[in-house]
Amino acid sequence: MSDLKSTGPQAAAAPPPAGEPGGPVLAADGTPLKRSLNRALRRQKLRALMLIAPLLLFVLLTFIAPIADMLFRSVENQIVSETLPETVVVLHSWDSESGEAPAEPVFDAFYVDLFLAQEQKLHTRLGSRLNYEKTGMSSLFRKSGRRVGKFDTDIYTDQLIALDPSWKDPATWVAMMADSGDRAALPFTARTWDRWVAYLATEGDDPAKTKIEDVLFTTLYLDLRATNGSGASDARITQAAQAAAGFETVSLRDQFADADKNWMDPEVWGTIKAFSPRYTPGYFLNSVDMQKTPHGIETRPENQQIYMMLFKRTIFMSLVITLSCVMLGYPVAWILANLPTRTANLLMILVLLPFWTSLLVRTSAWKVMLQQQGVINDTLVWLGIVDDADRLVMINNQFGTIVAMTHILLPFMILPLYSVMQTIQPTYLRAAKSLGATNWTAFWRVYFPQSVPGIGAGSILVFILSIGYxxxxxxxxxxxxxxxxxRIAYHISSSLNWGLGAALGAILLAAVMLLYWAYDKVVGIDNVKLG
Amino acid sequence: MKTKFIAALAASTALLAPMAMAEDMATDMTLVSWGGAYQKSQVNAYAVPYMDMHPDVKVVWDESSNEAVAKLRAMNEAGNVTWDLVDVVASDAIRLCDEGLAMEIDPDTDLAAAPDGTSAADDFGDLLVSDCFIPQIVYSTTFGYRTDLVGDTPPTKICDVFDLEAYPGKRALEKRPINNMEWALLCDGVAKDEVYDVLATPEGQEKALAKLDTIKDSVIWWSAGADTPQLLADGEVVMGSTYNGRLFSVIVEQKQPVAMLWDAQVFDLDGWIIPAGLPADRLARVKDFVMFATDTQRLADQAKYISYGPARDSSAPLVGKHADLGIDMAPHMPTDPNNATNTFLYNYEFWADYRDDIDAKFQAWLAK
Structure with missing residues (x-):
């Protein structure tokens, strides 16, 4: 790449006259040699790039992009601010430590948000999102969504229509909301109207022909009380503003309290507030057994802590599996490498055969072998080594996982070991022995160090595969x-908490990279050979 | 002359209209189900007769119901829903409806009325647990036990599962809190109608886990419905919970020494949902199929192949004999009065709220 870059400024500079003493060496066509060389090189590199372009694109599109997208979900949290845009703004000034549910304006904003959300069927989605953080949110939103259309806000509708029947006509609203003066006089109504029109557009409905909902009359009333309709060009607004002071009113706070008493719980509002930013560390906190609460970041109660323990267990067991693969694979690879080719190839098939068998079949076979009424226990009981009453428990525990996974991953250890061992000259061993080394010294001091790159390659393969198994x-x-x-699989396919699944995955990825980096520092990645 | 022409025109359009409608329907349909014996019962009871009526229709089956919710969400995000009809359990249907991934249906226009004229909404009754859900079957999660391993007094009550002295040996329980927590509380002396009130409190959850703790060392936790029948057949466990249809096939079809313990069986529902946002032609086809496949006779037919109760009241009297074995199916239905003396109904609302919370506690307890 550096070559490519360096051609830039040189190409821009005018070439010195040909033949001038002390000037650059020229190519046959008169351009400076360095430049024409660079050009040729660049062309070569481009050609190489084009050759790998299909694969590169493929990998980018089908591997890197989905991973990046999934990782992004671990912090993404736009659903709250997108579903409740008005509420989130008003809620900002509410103090979650106050010990009381927010005041009237929050409920006014929430009424509008929830009404529009339930029309679009988004409120239940938000409910399930918030239920990950606080139990009960799911049904709270579902229940309130059913109630929000039946609030007593129709008194505003009735009173305004009694004042001037033309309020009932949607076409007059369309005209009013097209006027900038009226919009400025009724800001809340204007915002709500825009969202309402956008929703109607997705349904293919015409706002000029759709009934004006109570929610718009409510925002109209609230605006009239707040701005007094000043600056409006529509005469109806000024008229209504004067009359609005004497209107019968309804408290939306009470309406919500009536719909579900949980709306009076400051914890509910605290949770909404804590998760209102567009990006949240909440999922990552959850994945290290902490949680984001209205009162800051806290450790999860002990009876819910699980992830740190699982991370530790995953790494520990992967190490054990890797180690057992080295112990079992090394002698096998050694025998394979030192047998005559014909026999070695035959034995190689035995190594590869399980490799070609379905993973599920192999795992289920271990079940048959290891279970309490299984082959091994039956044999031991028949031999009288184990009493029939207390057969060995070898499955549905760590032991079962280690045995089955060691067996499944063993080829990944044997193959790199075998290919490295094949390149070790037997003459070295003979030379060591002729110089007086014992068998052990010859192996340990001469043979083993040369096989370390194979162990390294096999270990990395086995460890990384097993950590994500x-x-x-x-x-x-x-x-x-x-x-x-x-647990990641559970959150992706069962609980649908993709954010948490993504955060757990991101941590796992980071852990693997960290270990890889540490490995590089300690052993050196150059010492890894796959063959 | 003129009127004649108009009449002819009207007659020809009347003839053409149904043809035009048939043309507007897609000819391919992808149905998603659970595979195995259950899917086979659907093929035999619904799809084969439907294809006999409409030979041009091609039905493709996908065995992805297990991960339907996640896959539908992914398809929806990608904007390319390839499924036309998806078989899911009721709790998943509720979630799909909540997420806007399933289409709302109107039982009275989208589903066939019963032969006696009862509207579909009344015929399905309370089983329409979500606006998007079209129920097919009532199944239950219940226990089966090895008749040869329980001595002379076979278990009769759910609490025998927790009695290690009378019935030593391993038990198979599902690796999730749902059902297990209810059974634990029930056997810890909580009255049946108070179970969910108790379970809603942290103390109640602790209580349930403490009860499960008493048998924890003797439990093999399963995650696939086929695990328990296998464990029972191998003699790995003395008793285990699973879906009643699985136990039916172990007992009746495979003739294993296993018997049912119907006590405190938990009823659950399984049915169809139509994914949201299908193109018009595919939607028309799938609606046509659903209308046919969930009518009274079809639901009763399904019970010939598998021991799950039809979701319509009007189907119950039509349940006949097993298609191959020729035995009466009614006594094997979870809804049969003899089996349903003590039952639970899966509490969808409760678990929608408490699933995340209790699951975290349950998993932490399991891992301890």
Whole structure:
């Protein structure tokens, strides 16, 4: 890349006259040699880039982009401010430590937001989102959504229409809301009207022919009380502003309290406020057993802490699995590498055969082997080694996961080890022995150091694969042998808390990268050979 | 002359109209279900007769109901919903409806009335638990036990599951709080109608977990419905919870030494939802299919192949014999009066609220 860049300024400078002493060496066509070389190189690089472009694009589109999108979800939280735009603004000035539910203006704004949300069926979605943070939000929103259309706000509608029947005509609203003076006099109504019109457009309805809802009369009344209709060009507004002072009113706060008493709970409003920003650290906090509450960041109660323990368990068990793969794979690879090619190839098939078998089949086979009425226990009982009454528990625990996963991942260890060992000259060992080394010294001082790159490659493969493993722990892991990936799967496909799943995934990714970096520092990634 | 012409025109348009309607319907339909014996019962009872009536229609089955909610959400975000009709449990239907991923239906226009004229809304009754949900079957989660491993006094009550002295050995329970928490409270002395009030409090949740703690070491936790039948058949567990249809096939079709413990069975519903935002032609086709597939006779037919109770009241008297085995299906239905002496109905509203909270506690307890 640096070559490409350096051509820029040089190309811009005028070439010195040909043949001048001390000038640059020229190519056959008269351009400076350096430049024409650079050009040729650039062309070559472009060609190379074009050759890999399909793969690069493919990887970007199908791998990097989805991962980036998923990671983005771990902080994204626009649903609250998009569903409740008015509420979020007014709620900003409410103090969540006050111990009381917010005052009337918040409920006025919330009434408008909730009404429009339930028309678009967005309120239940928001309810499920907030239910991840506070139990009960889901039904609170669902229930209130059903009630919000039946609030007593129709008294504003009735009183305004009694004042001037033309308020009933949607066409007059369209005209009024097109007038900038009227809009300035009725700011809340204008904002609500715009959202209402946008919603009607998605439904294919004409605002000039759709009944004006109570919610718009309510905002109209609130605006009239707030601005007194000053600056309005529509005569009806001035007339209504004068009359509005004497209107019978209804408290939306009471209406909500009546719909569900939980709206008087400051914790409910605190949760909405705490999760009103467009981006939230909430999911990440949840994934390290903390939580974002109205009162700041707190540790989760002990009986709900689970993720840190699962992260530790995942890493610990992955290390154990990697280690057992090294222990079991090393001798196998050594034998394979030192046998005559024909026999080695035959044995190689035995290594590869399980590799070609379905993962589920292999895992289920371990179930048959390890369970209490399984093959191993039956054999042990038959041999009299184990009493029939207390058969060994070898599955649905950590042991089961480690055994099954070691078996499944073993080829990933054997193959790189084998290919590295094949390149180690047997003459080195013979030389060491002829110089007086014992078998062990010859192996440990001469052979083993040369096979370390294979161990490194195999270990990285096995460790990274096992840290994200999901299906085998799910089937044979029981409760003590499951990994963090099982919880991620649960949140993605079952609880639908994708934000939390994404945050857990992001942490897992970061942990793998950190370990990889540490590995590079300690062992050096150059010492890894796949063959 | 002129009137004749108009009459002819009217007659020809009247003839053409139904044809035009048929043309407006898509000919391909992707149905999503659970696979296995259940899906087979749907193929036999709904899809095969429907395709006999409409030979040009091609039905594709997808066995993705297990992860339908997540997949539908992903499809919706991608703006490309490839499914036409999805079989889900009621709690998932409620969530899909909440998320705006399923279409609301009107039972009286979208579903067929009963043969005696009862409207669909009345025929399904309380089982229409969500505006988007079209119920098909009532199934139950209940216990089965090995008749040869329980001694001379087989278990009769749900609390026998918690009695390790009388019935030593392992039990299979589902790896989630739903149902387990209710059973635990019930056996901890909580009255049946107070279970959810108690479970709503942190103390009640602790109480339920404490009760489960007494058998924790003897539990194998399952996550797929096929696990328990396998564990029972292998003799790995003495008793275990699963869906009643799975136990039916272990007992009646595979003739294993297993019997049902119907006590405190939890009723749940399974049915169709139509994904939101289908194009008009596909929607027309799927509505036509749903109208047919959820009528009284079709729901009764399904019970010939699997022991789940039809969701319509009017279907119950039509339930006959098993299609292959020729045995009477009625006594194997969870809704049969002999089996339904003590039942629970899955509390959708409660679990929609408390699922996240109690699940976190339950998982933390499991991992301890």
């Amino acid at each position: 999901y299906i085998t722990p799910e089937i044979v892991g029981g409760t003590t042998g499951t990994f963090i990936s099982n």
